[in-house]
Amino acid sequence: MQQNLRDTMALLAGTPATLNALLRDLPETWTQRSEGENTWSAFDIVGHLIHGERTDWMPRAKQILQYGESKAFEPFDRLAQERESQGKTLPQLLDEFSRVRAENLQELRALNLQERDLARRGLHPALGVVTLSQLLATWAAHDLTHLHQLSRVMAHQYREAVGPWSAFLGVLRCEGHSAP
Amino acid sequence: MQQNLRDTMALLAGTPATLNALLRDLPETWTQRSEGENTWSAFDIVGHLIHGERTDWMPRAKQILQYGESKAFEPFDRLAQERESQGKTLPQLLDEFSRVRAENLQELRALNLQERDLARRGLHPALGVVTLSQLLATWAAHDLTHLHQLSRVMAHQYREAVGPWSAFLGVLRCEGHSAP
Numbered sequence: 001m002q003q004n005l006r007d008t009m010a011l012l013a014g015t016p017a018t019l020n021a022l023l024r025d026l027p028e029t030w031t032q033r034s035e036g037e038n039t040w041s042a043f044d045i046v047g048h049l050i051h052g053e054r055t056d057w058m059p060r061a062k063q064i065l066q067y068g069e070s071k072a073f074e075p076f077d078r079l080a081q082e083r084e085s086q087g088k089t090l091p092q093l094l095d096e097f098s099r100v101r102a103e104n105l106q107e108l109r110a111l112n113l114q115e116r117d118l119a120r121r122g123l124h125p126a127l128g129v130v131t132l133s134q135l136l137a138t139w140a141a142h143d144l145t146h147l148h149q150l151s152r153v154m155a156h157q158y159r160e161a162v163g164p165w166s167a168f169l170g171v172l173r174c175e176g177h178s179a180p
Numbered sequence: 181m182q183q184n185l186r187d188t189m190a191l192l193a194g195t196p197a198t199l200n201a202l203l204r205d206l207p208e209t210w211t212q213r214s215e216g217e218n219t220w221s222a223f224d225i226v227g228h229l230i231h232g233e234r235t236d237w238m239p240r241a242k243q244i245l246q247y248g249e250s251k252a253f254e255p256f257d258r259l260a261q262e263r264e265s266q267g268k269t270l271p272q273l274l275d276e277f278s279r280v281r282a283e284n285l286q287e288l289r290a291l292n293l294q295e296r297d298l299a300r301r302g303l304h305p306a307l308g309v310v311t312l313s314q315l316l317a318t319w320a321a322h323d324l325t326h327l328h329q330l331s332r333v334m335a336h337q338y339r340e341a342v343g344p345w346s347a348f349l350g351v352l353r354c355e356g357h358s359a360p
Contacts, residue, residue, distance in 0.1 A: 163314035
């Protein structure tokens with residue numbers, strides 16, 4: 001089952017506004033707390049998404065088109081946001097994500113990809129051969145995996161406050177399989 | 181750990197805009213498909229949230245304040261949206277959710293709840309004694325459990341399209357523990 005590029009782009013286009021609505025006006029209880037040591041807060045997650053826009057999705061798409069399978073992708077640095085988000089506020093990160101996402105979608109649109117382009121193959125350093133179609137579908141699913149993680153990290157802050165209702169709240173039973 | 185009512189209300193106030201940004205402009209691939217038979221689509225989930233606004237959260241809060249533990253809550257109908265959403269479009273449901281949530285928050289604000297009110301107890305038909313504080317915290321966490329479910333239902337639509345990247349996408353390993 002191939003992705004539909006129009007569906008992928010619609011989802012990618014909406015994520016900055018979704019995160020903005022979800023996070024911008026919230027107190028730090030929701031945005032700066034994590035699930036414990038070595039886990040991410042909402043602030044960290046937005047930083048991670050920005051880093052992906054800069055170094056992962058479009059750079060890899062262009063690499064597939066230019067080099068095919070002859071050159072493996074650079075590994076993705078999952079901790080870069082610790083460095084890059086330093087000294088910034090959450091609203092600044094949300095604005096930055098909005099901007100880089102819009103630039104990337106503009107660039108993607110300009111490529112005017114056809115079915116035969118989507119079938120082109122590249123080389124992932126850990127996963128082996130992948131297609132451009134899979135890369136772009138993963139870009140969208142990666143937004144969703146972090147929305148999934150965000151809802152879990154936020155719900156974790158109310159784990160005790162909900163009392164016996166925790167039995168009915170599926171998100172509190174999620175085991176943190178949302179590593180990027 | 182008690183909830184902070186200001187944090188709870190900030191989260192509750194933002195959810196309609198979050199769902200609007202996430203869902204309103206998306207193709208039906210993302211909004212009308214579920215995870216399989218007897219599971220919910222995004223459309224179903226928004227209907228469920230509307231039903232909760234009408235019959236669950238504020239009615240139960242007022243019942244605690246009026247009757248305390250002397251009268252158990254009405255059980256919540258988790259399938260009501262099948263009936264109530266019929267013939268409606270997703271944008272209609274999103275507008276309706278926005279409206280009923282705003283009305284409920286206005287009513288909650290007007291109650292001007294104090295710490296001693298939050299400690300008041302009610303009777304849940306399955307869980308037993310619960311406090312008003314726990315009920316209100318659960319209202320917020322319930323939004324998050326359905327955001328968690330939404331991201332999972334949507335990601336499920338790209339389970340095959342992402343190819344080998346499924347190994348890295350936590351949301352695809354989530355086992356659907358998000359039953360309401």
